[in-house]
Amino acid sequence: MKWNLDKDKPICPQLRQLLSFLIASGVYTPHQQLPSVRQLAVEAGVNPNTVQKTFEQLNSKGIIYARRGAGWFVSEDINAAQLAVKEIIKEKTAEYFDEMHKMGLNDDEIRTYVKEWDNECTTEMQESD
Amino acid sequence: MKWNLDKDKPICPQLRQLLSFLIASGVYTPHQQLPSVRQLAVEAGVNPNTVQKTFEQLNSKGIIYARRGAGWFVSEDINAAQLAVKEIIKEKTAEYFDEMHKMGLNDDEIRTYVKEWDNECTTEMQESD
Amino acid sequence: MKWNLDKDKPICPQLRQLLSFLIASGVYTPHQQLPSVRQLAVEAGVNPNTVQKTFEQLNSKGIIYARRGAGWFVSEDINAAQLAVKEIIKEKTAEYFDEMHKMGLNDDEIRTYVKEWDNECTTEMQESD
Amino acid sequence: MKWNLDKDKPICPQLRQLLSFLIASGVYTPHQQLPSVRQLAVEAGVNPNTVQKTFEQLNSKGIIYARRGAGWFVSEDINAAQLAVKEIIKEKTAEYFDEMHKMGLNDDEIRTYVKEWDNECTTEMQESD
DNA sequence: GTGGTCTAGACCACT
DNA sequence: GTGGTCTAGACCACC
Numbered sequence: 273m274k275w276n277l278d279k280d281k282p283i284c285p286q287l288r289q290l291l292s293f294l295i296a297s298g299v300y301t302p303h304q305q306l307p308s309v310r311q312l313a314v315e316a317g318v319n320p321n322t323v324q325k326t327f328e329q330l331n332s333k334g335i336i337y338a339r340r341g342a343g344w345f346v347s348e349d350i351n352a353a354q355l356a357v358k359e360i361i362k363e364k365t366a367e368y369f370d371e372m373h374k375m376g377l378n379d380d381e382i383r384t385y386v387k388e389w390d391n392e393c394t395t396e397m398q399e400s401d
Numbered sequence: 402m403k404w405n406l407d408k409d410k411p412i413c414p415q416l417r418q419l420l421s422f423l424i425a426s427g428v429y430t431p432h433q434q435l436p437s438v439r440q441l442a443v444e445a446g447v448n449p450n451t452v453q454k455t456f457e458q459l460n461s462k463g464i465i466y467a468r469r470g471a472g473w474f475v476s477e478d479i480n481a482a483q484l485a486v487k488e489i490i491k492e493k494t495a496e497y498f499d500e501m502h503k504m505g506l507n508d509d510e511i512r513t514y515v516k517e518w519d520n521e522c523t524t525e526m527q528e529s530d
Numbered sequence: 531m532k533w534n535l536d537k538d539k540p541i542c543p544q545l546r547q548l549l550s551f552l553i554a555s556g557v558y559t560p561h562q563q564l565p566s567v568r569q570l571a572v573e574a575g576v577n578p579n580t581v582q583k584t585f586e587q588l589n590s591k592g593i594i595y596a597r598r599g600a601g602w603f604v605s606e607d608i609n610a611a612q613l614a615v616k617e618i619i620k621e622k623t624a625e626y627f628d629e630m631h632k633m634g635l636n637d638d639e640i641r642t643y644v645k646e647w648d649n650e651c652t653t654e655m656q657e658s659d
Numbered sequence: 660m661k662w663n664l665d666k667d668k669p670i671c672p673q674l675r676q677l678l679s680f681l682i683a684s685g686v687y688t689p690h691q692q693l694p695s696v697r698q699l700a701v702e703a704g705v706n707p708n709t710v711q712k713t714f715e716q717l718n719s720k721g722i723i724y725a726r727r728g729a730g731w732f733v734s735e736d737i738n739a740a741q742l743a744v745k746e747i748i749k750e751k752t753a754e755y756f757d758e759m760h761k762m763g764l765n766d767d768e769i770r771t772y773v774k775e776w777d778n779e780c781t782t783e784m785q786e787s788d
Numbered sequence: 789g790t791g792g793t794c795t796a797g798a799c800c801a802c803t
Numbered sequence: 804g805t806g807g808t809c810t811a812g813a814c815c816a817c818c
Contacts, residue, residue: 282793293504308805319795324807332719339537341577341802341805361504365518368497374405375422375490379519386515389494390508408726411816448728448818534761540801551762577803619762623776626755633680633748637777644773647752648766669808695790706810711791728790728817 273307275316283318287326289360295335295346295353306336306344404445412447416455418489424464424475424482435465435473533574541576545584547618553593553604553611564594564602660694662703670705674713676747682722682733682740693723693731 277286294300306312309327313320327344330336334352338344347353372382406415423429435441438456442449456473459465463481465473476482501511535544552558564570567585571578585602588594592610594602605611630640664673681687693699696714700707714731717723721739725731734740759769 284793290503297505309807310805321796322794325793327806338806339803340540340807343803343805357504361501361506361514364497364500365514368493369518371418371493372490374419375486376426377490383512383515385490385494386512389498411727413817450818454817542802547758548761555763579803583802615762619759619764619772622755622758623772626751627776629751630748632677633744634684635748641770641773643748643752644770647756671808696792697790708811709809711793712808714791725791726818727792730790730818 273315275312277316277318283316283322284326284329287316287318287323288329289357291326291330292335292353292356292360295350296357298350300346302346302348302350304346305342306346308343404441406445406447408446412445412451413455413458416445416447416452417458418486420455420459421464421482421485421489424479425486427479429475431475431477431479433475434471435475437472533570535574535576537575541574541580542584542587545574545576545581546587547615549584549588550593550611550614550618553608554615556608558604560604560606560608562604563600564604566601660702662699664703664705670703670709671713671716674703674705674710675716676744678713678717679722679740679743679747682737683744685737687733689733689735689737691733692729693733695730 275287275290277283277290291300291306300306306327307315309320309323313323316323327336327338331338331344333356334349335347335356336344337347369379369382372385377385404416404419406412406419420429420435429435435456436444438449438452442452445452456465456467460467460473462485463478464476464485466476467473498508498511501514506514533545533548535541535548549558549564558564564585565573567578567581571581574581585594585596589596589602591614592607593605593614595605596602627637627640630643635643662674662677664670664677678687678693687693693714694702696707696710700710703710714723714725718725718731720743721736722734722743723731724734756766756769759772764772
């Protein structure tokens with residue numbers, strides 16, 4: 273498993289969203305064991321504490337559960353994961369529209385921009401924060 | 402002037418982007434004086450230090466300039482501001498596509514989702530967890 | 531035998547306390563053989579190592595003893611078990627009072643609460659967050 | 660402020676419950692600033708990370724909220740805190756009854772034991788886990 | 789100064 | 804081996 277994480281952005285949300293997606297899309301199935309905290313930490317190149325925190329957040333959403341000494345497992349009900357993914361998509365889209373509005377684009381302009389995105393995408397750009 | 406700022410997100414970038422847009426779109430014209438640091442801080446309900454920092458960042462991009470003892474003014478050339486706005490739009494769109502890809506949506510699915518966004522937005526947005 | 535164990539809490543103490551009670555109350559009598567480690571592990575749905583550890587702890591308290599190749603047996607003197615049960619009751623009650631004190635309840639309020647517990651228990655227990 | 664924490668038990672829940680109670684009982688009032696993460700860590704003799712984790716848990720329950728760079732504040736609505744306290748009391752009482760049941764005491768015996776607790780309390784006892 | 793995040797490493801109990 | 808918890812200390816952005 274390749275864990276493409278952007279080290280310049282908070283890792284927890286990235287891992288959380290990635291795992292939510294993997295569970296929601298059936299890559300991990302109910303009651304299947306997830307990689308251990310330590311193993312995933314090594315694979316993803318992050319600290320075990322970060323993975324632990326991510327797992328606990330997913331646990332509090334009912335997406336995964338832990339058995340002490342045994343490991344982390346996918347919850348029986350993957351609706352929680354699918355709901356989480358839908359919410360992520362919605363939130364990010366709402367946020368995107370909001371930011372575009374602030375930049376003076378109305379909904380139709382946004383849609384046109386998105387529709388033609390491929391062309392512009394070819395041009396790489398950089399910007400410091 | 403109403404400064405719609407999301408207090409849960411970093412203020413500096415929000416202010417920076419908002420002012421860039423206001424200048425790029427001609428709300429503030431070249432050589433026009435901007436609100437004072439104190440005044441803007443009060444109006445926007447943020448810390449004066451934050452406003453000061455924002456102004457300095459815009460200054461370093463050539464979007465505004467300072468006259469000692471007088472205040473901050475819009476640069477003669479608004480191209481810098483317009484360029485900044487374009488970059489913001491590009492960057493945020495690229496980021497949005499990237500995040501949607503991670504959630505399993507391909508470009509066409511993203512466009513369809515964006516196209517139909519209004520409907521979902523009016524019917525079931527503002528869904529708290 | 532039904533071993534009601536809460537899988538979300540440490541197994542060892544639960545098993546230890548449960549066996550202490552069963553011996554103290556005469557369900558298991560002196561010199562009677564206890565279920566084998568393997569059998570109890572299967573019945574209770576826990577790891578054999580956990581059962582083994584529990585037996586050794588009870589052994590160190592003089593509540594049970596081992597005969598090599600034969601299994602575990604109840605000690606002749608069940609006072610050790612009865613003492614252990616009393617201590618568990620005392621300890622847990624002291625802890626309960628202490629925690630209630632921290633939540634602002636004085637002794638009388640605790641007693642009133644405990645006195646009326648049944649009512650609340652039947653009406654609104656099992657309230658998930 | 661004296662933070663009586665039992666270092667032999669998990670600190671996070673202790674802090675969480677203590678702060679919930681202090682807010683529910685009005686010691687801390689809505690929008691009042693709590694001690695900073697670092698300050699509370701020093702006062703309570705624990706690690707700042709532990710305090711941070713506690714605050715985030717209270718935040719996720721809507722009991723407190725954070726303003727970046729400013730500090731942690733009590734939520735406007737203290738119902739969340741009062742609800743949390745009630746749940747703590749309920750949970751601990753249910754757990755206490757459950758454990759007493761396992762030790763062979765029925766509800767009436769528990770109530771009698773609790774009623775006469777004061778007398779027994781005078782005798783100190785020790786027990787290793 | 790503040791919160792937010794992460795790394796590094798330790799110890800414990802349970803499987 | 805596993806998760807769960809905590810300590811220590813660092814860096815960042817923001818106020």
